[in-house]
Amino acid sequence: MHRLRAGVVGVGSFGSLHARAYFENPSTELVAVADVDQARSVEVARRYGAKSYTDYEEMYRSERLDLVSVATPDNLHVNPAVKAAEAGIHILVEKPIAMTLEDADRIISSAARNGVKLMVNFILRFDPRYRAAYERVSSGGIGEVVTMWGRRTTLLETARKYGKFSNLLHDVIIHDIDMFNLMSLSEPTQAYCVKVRKACRELGVDDAYLGIVRYRNGAAASFETSWVLPSSSPHWLDARLHIVGTGGAIYIDLQSHGLEVVEDVKFSRPDLSNWPVVGGRLMGNLREAVNHFVECVAGDKEPWPGGADARKALAVVLALSESAETERPVALG
Structure with missing residues (x-):
């Protein structure tokens, strides 16, 4: 079975959970993570057997990703998401989609223009x-x-x-x-x-x-x-x-x-x-959200919620x- 190649941009408290969700999902291979904090990037990458980057654009160029989670701070979602779309990578971005409507529209239009799926992670x-x-x-x-x-x-x-x-x-x-x-x-x-x-x-x-x-x-x-x-x-x-x-x-x-x-x-x-981590595995709403995104990419379905609801x-x-x-x-x- 072909496994989707996954990456994560920003591996702080939320991004590291996304990394774990991809690592534990049998349909994905966590191949790389990127974070401006090199020590944090290296630590998460080692934990899950992935490559470490400090530059997400370099990760996009080098790793042939199918999908990526953008889990940077709220005010830094735009550029990683837009660059992912331009690289043909499907995007799961943490909420909020952006801090302004103008930036939200940049992400939404870039995803549509480049034919990639966009999901915003409202875990409720x-x-x-x-x-x-x-x-x-x-x-x-x-x-x-x-x-x-x-x-x-x-x-x-x-x-x-x-x-x-x-x-x-x-x-x-x-x-x-x-x-x-x-x-x-x-x-x-x-x-x-x-x-x-x-x-x-x-x-x-x-x-x-x-x-x-x-x-x-x-x-x-x-x-x-x-x-x-x-x-x-x-x-x-x-x-x-x-x-x-x-x-x-x-x-x-x-x-x-x-x-x-x-x-x-x-x-x-x-x-x-x-x-929660129960029985040595990540459980709960965040895992279900990531798994839904993976299923949508694999099955060519529209993720829920998309950019319009997030906007x-x-x-x-x-x-x-x-x-x-x-x-x-x-x-x-």
């Missing part, structure tokens, strides 16, 4: 709970969607790590924005948002956002997001989604993953959803950001 679409909720909503199981509410709060150390090149809207709550867009079965028309800055003032980023998104079919979504939880929190992520319809409701709660561990000095709720989520995020600055609602569409 591969969580069985969110997927089951979407199937119930889209089949009319709870009637017409009336309201949606989402919470996504995480640790202060996340702000210290990711606030250097991104923000809560682009990096964290965009997951729920994508879910709102999907579950609404409609198009966003207006966004309103307020921000709070206290604990993260010295970092130069906001602590929290609270917002509302309205949809063309009359549905409305509200959310709260922050990254100020202390390191002593029993969970690194408190995520929930409520959907109320004219004929029912759906509730998703990821505060507990069904496993609680009590030790002498610690109580924890390990993540069993996103990228829509980004447009809402940018409208929310503008609203938080101006303290006024912002129209969409």
Whole structure:
């Protein structure tokens, strides 16, 4: 069986998981990774028997890749993705697709022009709970969607790590924005948002956002997001989604993953959803997303979600950001 030749650009915390997913997938051969941090590139490459590069363009020229994951920092997705498309390599880019609509359009148009597949990694679409909720909503199981509410709060150390090149809207709550867009079965028309800055003032980023998104079919979504939880929190992520319809409701709660561990000095709720390692193998939503991308490339199918859905989520995020600055609602569409 022909195995697809896979590469990864950016092998930090997320990119190294992509590398592992390709390494463990029987349909792919992880042939190379690239990272500007040479030591990190070498370490991940050695772990999975791949070649190490510090220049992704050199990797593209040398390795005849079939597909690549772009897992660089949020503000550095554009050039690796565009260059991959120009080299004829299918692309899986971590969310957000980009920081601006102009850059998102560059990636989308380059992929289309060069005939390569483009997927953006919104891993909640591969969580069985969110997927089951979407199937119930889209089949009319709870009637017409009336309201949606989402919470996504995480640790202060996340702000210290990711606030250097991104923000809560682009990096964290965009997951729920994508879910709102999907579950609404409609198009966003207006966004309103307020921000709070206290604990993260010295970092130069906001602590929290609270917002509302309205949809063309009359549905409305509200959310709260922050990254100020202390390191002593029993969970690194408190995520929930409520959907109320004219004929029912759906509730998703990821505060507990069904496993609680009590030790002498610690109580924890390990993540069993996103990228847990169980039995020596990577499991969870991220693995399923990577496997879906591989299946689409191998079977010549369109990946889900593609560039259009990622652009829509980004447009809402940018409208929310503008609203938080101006303290006024912002129209969409």
